[in-house]
Amino acid sequence: MESAPVSNERLGFGKMGYGCQHYRRRCQIRAPCCNEIFTCRHCHNEAANMLKNFCDRHELNRCDVKQVICAVCDTEQPVAQVCTNCGVNMGEYFCEICKFFDDVTAKGQFHCDECGICRVGGRENYFHCKKCGSCYATSLLDNHLCVENSMRHHCPICYEYLFDSLKETTVMKCGHTMHGECYYEMIKRDKFCCPICSKSIIDMSKTWKRIDEEIEATAMPEDYRHRKVSACFPSF
Numbered sequence: 001m002e003s004a005p006v007s008n009e010r011l012g013f014g015k016m017g018y019g020c021q022h023y024r025r026r027c028q029i030r031a032p033c034c035n036e037i038f039t040c041r042h043c044h045n046e047a048a049n050m051l052k053n054f055c056d057r058h059e060l061n062r063c064d065v066k067q068v069i070c071a072v073c074d075t076e077q078p079v080a081q082v083c084t085n086c087g088v089n090m091g092e093y094f095c096e097i098c099k100f101f102d103d104v105t106a107k108g109q110f111h112c113d114e115c116g117i118c119r120v121g122g123r124e125n126y127f128h129c130k131k132c133g134s135c136y137a138t139s140l141l142d143n144h145l146c147v148e149n150s151m152r153h154h155c156p157i158c159y160e161y162l163f164d165s166l167k168e169t170t171v172m173k174c175g176h177t178m179h180g181e182c183y184y185e186m187i188k189r190d191k192f193c194c195p196i197c198s199k200s201i202i203d204m205s206k207t208w209k210r211i212d213e214e215i216e217a218t219a220m221p222e223d224y225r226h227r228k229v230s231a232c233f234p235s236f
Helices: 041-048 180-188 205-217
Strands: 027-030 067-070 076-078 093-095 100-102 110-112 117-119 126-129 134-137 169-171 177-179
Touching (some): 169 180
Antiparallel strands (some): 027 067, 067 076, 110 117, 126 134, 169 177
């Protein structure tokens, strides 16, 4: 005998009422690496990286999660979108590959097969750059300098890993990447070159022109005005 379909009212029960500082969701995950329960992988990673013994520190591979606990009825069960016991949606957005749940669908979550993880911002607004190895905004399509696996390294300012960071990332003119907030903080401190390759990150042509004009307008000191410059190096 087939079970009765779950009502929409039941599916939506408790929406936005559960979660953590990272996500609103109606479940917790059991981390297979340490068998502990956390609301999300970021909660796990933050706790695991605070352990006193450095050797005990570790991060959770999102795809390894096999069990979740419904936040409404406290039932532990295999990963699925709908609770097998009370019938609530444990996440309005659900990715079976990433084992990812989120009740805030306004983020425009989507799974990128080539990245292998879920992204936010709407699939229609992003493309996957194979050389850079990540999803970029469509405004950068044919409009950026490719750097192989540019997103698969740490932000040169705060050293957080960029590829799966929750923070917005900026692609600089040179093709290197960093967190948007780190980028703007660097600009505020009058640092206008890439921390990785030292190339200018903004158009400096007006600045160089102004400096050239100031040099041209500066009178040569009297001691140097009539001095001849040798065309060759002196011999030793």
